[in-house]
Amino acid sequence: MLMAMLRPATLDPDLLRAFVLIAEERSFTRAAQMVGRTQSAVSMQVQRLEGILGQQLFHRGRGGQVDQTRHGQFLLDRAREMLALNDDIWRTFHQPSVSGQVRLGVPDDYALRFLPRVLMRFAEVHPDVEVDVVCAPSKELIPRLRTGELDLALVSEGDTAAGMGGEPLWTGPLVWIGSDRHATHKMDPLPLALSDPSCCWRLSAIQALETTGRRFRVAYTSSAQTGTLAPVMAGLAITMSPATALPEGVRVLGPEDGLPPLPNFQVLMLRAREARQPVTDALADYISETFAREAVKSSQAA
Incomplete structure (x- = not known):
């Protein structure tokens, strides 16, 4: 009986997603619009989460803007980590596995800062992919991307060649x-x-x-x-x-x-015109997601 009383309640990922979205948008209305639900439905999700935890998570201010309480601030990073783990598990079992080789170019300073997280998470889901990493300055990676020696490259803004576009990853x-x-x-x-x-x-x-x-x-x-x-x-x-x-x-x-x-x-991700598919797309998705997480962490620390 005592063990049953001490067993913690399970936190519903849908409730945590609603909480994180509201915290990031600082608005119940904007969060509801982003998920295509009514504001009252999103509010009910937060109320359920607050009921489970027994603490208020948001202060509601003027103009509909909300800020996290002390307990909300404590929950936010942990909720992101739980959702990331949940998504990794789901992706591992449901995302089609790819194989082959992908060639990634990255300057050495970006490689040390971001690449370990990217490669670790990518290998967990796609263990059969060979990732060929080339460390070189941005200005050397761009011509190698043009000639097809690389499939993806991370480069510094200002070093990019005209017409190559690029996906902004980090500022x-x-x-x-x-x-x-x-x-x-x-x-x-x-x-x-x-x-x-x-x-x-x-x-x-x-x-x-x-x-x-x-x-x-x-x-x-x-x-x-x-x-x-x-x-x-x-x-x-x-x-x-x-x-x-x-x-x-x-x-x-x-x-x-x-x-x-x-x-x-700014860090940009460039793709070769004839990049190998779908292995290139799979690695590009992991790179984008990793940089997005790092940007959120940096904004919270600031």
Whole structure:
């Protein structure tokens, strides 16, 4: 009898989906419109979930806008994780398995940040697919995509070739990176470790410094992020990077360090015209979904 009393109730995925959608849209009305249901039906789903959990999940404000309560904030990330696991299980058993080879091009900094999650989840559902990963700068991946050497490529906005389009995956800030043990950012002229001259990130860094009149010199050049981070860790230069997946020994530098702001950057996914199907589509779907999840996590952290 005691065990039966302590056994927790099962959380209905449909109720969790309604909760997550309302939390993301901050509106019962918009959430109802997106799922094609009435607002009262969506409200009833939330009421059922609140009844099961015994806590209020939303504060209702002016103009129909809603915000999560403390308990709602606690639930949101966990609900996303539960739904992701539910969807992975469903997809594993119901999505047609594909086989063959898919060739993916990705710069090394994106590979370290995003690729492990993509490959792990993709392999769970499609274990018979051989993924050939080519790590190279964006400007080298684009011509290989054009000639059919690659099926998919992740590239930086600004490095894309005209007419190739591309699916936006990620938008985030570029930041200055320096050693956490050296005051390299105070040197004059400022020593930089940057990519090759055609890189859009390099052009952004130089333009930002020139606009503010900061003297600088390009001390190190490398087409790989590891090659630009090595002199930074040694205290010989500073560089620029997305503020994610940074190694030990470096830190983000900002206006308080006398450095100008940098623009946002965008990651795009490009497909070859003659990409192998359907294995290419399957991997592309997992890439899109992984980036979407990371974007949500980043927005919540902010």
